[in-house]
Amino acid sequence: MKKKKIVIILSTVILITLVFTVTFCLNFKSTKVTTVSNKVYVGDLNVSKQSKEDLKNNLNTYFSKKLKETSIKFEVGDYKENFSLDKIGFKYNVDELVDKALNVGHDGNILTNGIEQISSLFSSKVLEAKPILDKDVFDAFKATISKKVSKPITNPNVTFLNNKLSISGGKSGVTLDESGFTENINKLNLDKNNLGNLSCTIPTKEVPVNISPDIVNKMTIIGSYSTTINHIDAGRTNNIRLFLSKLSGHVLMPNETFSCDKTAGSREIADGYTSAAGFSNNQVVDTVAGGICQGVSTLYNAVLYADLKIVERAPHCMAVTYIEEGRDATIASGNIDFKFRNNKNTPVVIQCYVNQGTTVVANIWGVNDTPNKKIEISVEKLGPNKTKTYKKTLISGKVTKTEVLSVDTYK
Known part of the structure; x- marks a missing residue:
């Protein structure tokens, strides 16, 4: 009986020691x-x-x-x-x-x-x-x-x-x-x-x-805008006409982004352009391809009315005479561009030209899947040289969205 008690006591001591040792080991961390x-x-x-x-x-x-x-x-x-x-x-x-x-x-x-x-x-x-x-x-x-x-x-x-378009050829x-x-x-x-x-x-x-013939047959003008050539200058008009010919007829597939600068390509004397009035360093001077920004501004507004996504747009440094402040757009080869993306589910086609030498016209053709939608553009004067431009989307005559397109400052 005495031996049994000793064994029990020793076992208990060993167990307690083991528990303490294991606990210590599990919780002890090494030094750095x-x-x-x-x-x-x-x-x-x-x-x-x-x-x-x-x-x-x-x-x-x-x-x-x-x-x-x-x-x-x-x-x-x-x-x-x-x-x-x-x-x-x-x-x-x-x-x-x-x-x-x-x-x-x-x-x-x-x-x-x-x-x-x-x-x-x-x-x-x-x-x-x-x-x-x-x-x-x-x-x-x-x-x-x-x-x-x-x-x-x-x-x-x-x-x-005759207010219709036909599309043929092309390569994916x-x-x-x-x-x-x-x-x-x-x-x-x-x-x-x-x-x-x-x-x-x-x-x-x-x-x-x-593009399937069915889609082509459904295409109508979904966005249009025109501006007047106020100062008749043969060189300037030639520049605008040549520039727009490089853009017109371009088919923009869904999610594709269009670049005016890239699509128009080189704009030098060798390309058929001439010197005409344009902006440089906040001054009006003769520049090669002067005047083409009237085509860009006209296209910009047609794109707005077509409700396509504006990717890049910059205003002129000074106000222009052919369009309201806040609604213009400019480009400069390799530096400033006007870009927009076809955010629709079907292709769109760009049409732009000079009509009878006095009017610049830009149309966006596409499938009008929301005939009850209307776009309104308005400009608020914030001061003598500053504007805020708004775009309103109306469905069945009711405003569903109002967004600020830009806040522009002119010299």
Whole structure:
């Protein structure tokens, strides 16, 4: 009986000691670590016994070299090109890897740390090092690839006759499938054993240009505006007519953005333009292609009435005579543009021309799927040289939306 009591007491003491020991081990944390443990690798780089500063510098050097030396072959059709991982946007999270390496054998409790330290005497601890994508760099890379593989549509032939239009011909374009491209990049196996043999197919999608006869037959003028040529000048009128001829007949597919500057192309003497009055440094001077902004302003207002999405528009530095302040638009080759996007579900067609040498006309043709909708444009004077321009959308005569288009200041 006495022996039994002693056994019970000893068992109790051992149990209590064990409980306290385990509790202590589970709650005790190691002191701050300054060097990496033995036999620790980041990828295939041995980082054992390195200080935090040395570790970070060595990892940055090591991965920078790896990113530059490792490339991926991109291909679609006849296009093939290699790009290094750093150009694509891949990088390594060095700070995270530094913390992980320093914490090997130190990030648990005494019990688990002890086991890990003992195991390091016999085997290595390898930390996985896999590159991640830097979004900004990758977005820029996607834009580069898009330019290399995209093919613009060949605009169909458009004829305007007796308030009707006909469309024929044209060729579809090609553009980068951005979501598919991102998905293909994310699927790449960037394991260290595969880094020498990587390839990626570039997915593309067709930009259709064919328009069904049914859609063409339904097209009417959905937005129109005209301005008067106040100062008859043969050179200026010629410039406007030539400029508008480059824009007229352009078919804009759903979600496509139209650029006046890009579509009109070069505007020099060699292109048939002449010198005429225009703005430069807040002064009226003769400039090559002077006067074309009257065409831009007229088109801008037709686009507003067609209820298309304005992407980019800038006013003149000074007020012009052919249109109300706050309703003008200007362009400057390579610097200032007028852009708009077809936000409809069906194509639209641009028509613009000089009528009888005295009037600039701009029409937007499309399918009028909301015949009870009306757009109203108004300008509020905020002072002698400042305006605020509003756009109201009315459905069946009732205002459903009012928006500020711009606040403009003139010299």
